[in-house]
Amino acid sequence: MKLASGPITLSTPEAPFPVLLRQRMSDYVTLTKPRIAVMVLITVGAGYLMGAGMSAKLAPMIHTLLGAGLVAAGASAWNMWIERDTDTRMRRTANRPLPAGRLHHLEVVVFGTAIAVTGVNYLWHALPTPYAAIVSAITFISYVAIYTPLKPVTTWNTVIGAIPGALPPVIGWYAAKGEIGLGGVAIFLVLFTWQLPHFMAIAWMYRQEYAKAGHLMLPVVDETGRRTSRAMIVWCVLLIVSSLLPVMRADFQLADVSYAFGAIFCGVLFLLSTLKFSRERTDKQARQVLQVSILYLPAVMALLMVHAFLLG
Structure with missing residues (x-):
């Protein structure tokens, strides 16, 4: 199976542009791991509501969800880039955009970095305190730079990965409480x-x-x-x-x-x-x-x- 390290290929060269565009948009959505993103947003929202209680406000919650969602999507894209080789060996991941050769690995890196940085910056400027942005950055780094590379190294990777996995509600709590x-x-x-x-x-x-x-x-x-x-x-x-x-x-x-x-x-x-x-x-x-x-x-x-x- 050819890895996506060369020219970008989409279906067939003769495919109509709307078909190619739909495929490309679908692949970019796949990079964000939508099901995981939804779970992250639920826990972020829950953390915010638990922290705010009756003083919860719609605008700060939307800001928090938007920023955290972008960071989570960026982390997922980076995870797929790091695991692009191992994904070819698993039946349930072999058809992801990178192992299937539908996206170039560089565009995945650019996409993941851009939306993650945008998410952290959005949280930094949209909320009264910077703590939610800081925790989001820590979540991204620990997931991408620590947990993912450790998966082929130690069985403790699951415990280590549970740390960034448990931080999303803390992002919401910080956004509501400021501490x-x-x-x-x-x-x-x-x-x-x-x-x-x-x-x-x-x-x-x-x-x-x-x-x-x-x-x-x-x-x-x-x-x-x-x-x-x-x-x-x-x-x-x-x-x-x-x-x-x-x-x-x-x-x-x-x-x-x-x-x-x-x-x-x-x-x-x-x-x-x-x-x-x-x-x-x-x-x-x-x-x-x-x-x-x-x-x-x-x-x-x-x-x-x-x-x-x-x-x-």
Whole structure:
């Protein structure tokens, strides 16, 4: 399969210009990883609403979402550029614009850099304090320059990658509060611990493809799944503890005891799915862990937002 290091190729030379244009626009959208971008924007918005509570304003929230969205899209484009060779070895990524040869690698670098820099600058100038812009820049750098290169180097890459993955709600919190505060720390820890069992379930289902691509995920080196299942359980327990931080300290000012019951209920359901995976280490059970994790995050975020408005 030819890599996109030479002239740009799109479909066929005889294709009409509108068809070529639609293909090019579609490829640029693909570079931004829309599904991940949507998840990022949801967590950024949730962080803003949790920080602002009843004082939330539409304009600052839109500014925050726009700037953070541009940074996230730029990071995704850079991620695809860095992994353009390994993507050719995975069936689910082989048709991305770079490995498929539809985009030139230099235009991807320019595109990713331009929108990321634009996003950071937009946050810097559109919001009253620069902290959201600074956290966005840290998120971009840690994702592109640290996590992505470490994927073929160490199984700890998932833990390291959970750091930039947990920073988007902190961007929203900073935009609302102008300072980090203990509440921002609590939100960060919830999202950080949630990501580990979530992504380990994904890595287990696609462990053969990750192995072909040279990504050193834990399930790739853990053939029996024992270490993976133990890690899932440990991180789920830590997630339950993290989710209770907003009610463990009064100065967090995020939630009350009623939130705790909801968080514990959601956390126990998540934990039960990982315990079931430890008994039956199959792709089917890993998918169940993934499905429960996808339900867990919006449920707990919604609980936090509701209590932020009630207590704010």
